[in-house]
Amino acid sequence: MEIAEILNFTVPLSDITLESVVLAVLVAIIGWIVVKVLTSAFTKMLSRASNLPALVIEFLVRFFSVLLYVILALIVLATLGFDVSSMVLGLSAVIGLILGFGLQDTITNLAAGVWVAAFRPIDKGEYVEVNGISGTVTSVGIMATELLKPDNTYITIPNSLVWGSPVINSTRMDTRRTEVKVGVAYDSDLDTAIRVATDLMTAHKAVLPLPGPEVVVTELADSSVNLSLRAWTKTSDFWGVQWDLTRDVVRAFKEAGIEIPFPQVDVHLDRMQ
Template structure:
């Protein structure tokens, strides 16, 4: 039997000939080599010509490699005599569906980034709270906003969450009000406590004279009279003022004979006859 007749012999239970099988194997081997070469060239091009992070380069290389292997598989199937047109349409529909769902969040974040850039509810260098996360804004990008917390933790928040959540901006205004809450005992002289607290705030060099510092009685609690010391300061000085007042009010009250209260409960025992 001649070689031509052997190659034209059909594979059992199919219309595929041995010739097409051999040709498909050759195409697969050559295609595999071509995919490896193209992937290597693509990797070197990305590494040399771009400043993308290594993780992004790895993702792009893998995506490119998978795409080439899919194309190779379709070519091999076509070599075997299969009609790949329906497969291409099916893959196109699946890829389109995947990209549609995958890009949905991307488009949302991109749109939110445009609104953030236009209206600027936050800006670089401001201290904000977004979606329960507080930190200094280091970057407002087209896809995400980056915050740096006090403990040097770096936080990346998608722009859709920033735009869709209440934003507390602690540094946008020039001045802020510091507030210190303190509890005094019921048997303390309340007027003296208010005067001492007011003098303490007025004597602080970073407390602004206007609006004037005030002391309010906020609650008659179970074990104490609760006071709130409120003083205005420049935004950059607010935390220092609040910390200083919290520390100094203890000594000022102690010197004036004002007792700082603590929770206590009186228990009365009655003898049962």
């Protein structure tokens, strides 16, 4: 059998020839390579020619990549002999019907993803809390935002929830104020307790001198006078300072003879005559 006859062989139950199948495979392979090259070039162009943040660049690259793959799929189908124009019209009608019945949330997530990438309430690498969920932002996709929790739990949040909820960004600012709460007994020397706590914060190498650390009396509780140790530090040092002060204030108060009381209740019993 000659090569021409082999290539003209028609796939059963269709008008697709073996030649068109081979050509479609070649188009798919070459197109896949072209998409990779164009995506890489688009990424480099955005990185060099603009001051866009990494999160926005990643979002645009993903959108561009999806668009190219859709075009490639249509070209492959056209190579196989399908009527792409009628397919696009039919697909558009189906998409319109689906949108009318239940893809409003999808469009909302898509639009929210654009707004999140443009206005940047969160950015890649930042530690945020969204709707009670905390984690480090790894990426913002077309439909969802991805977070990684400290215990290595991976979380995907719909973009509409990110855009429509208050976002607590713990790492956007260069500095943060840490706060450690501790109670002292009512018969303790309050001035001494404040001085010891202030000296403890001042001596910590990661505590910033300005604004200076301060100790505030926050509450006269049932069993203790509650103090709040407040110190400013670099955001990268926040948790280290928080943990150090929480641990060291116990030792410092013990050495100074300041009691940290247990919760207690006085019960009085009256004898019946």
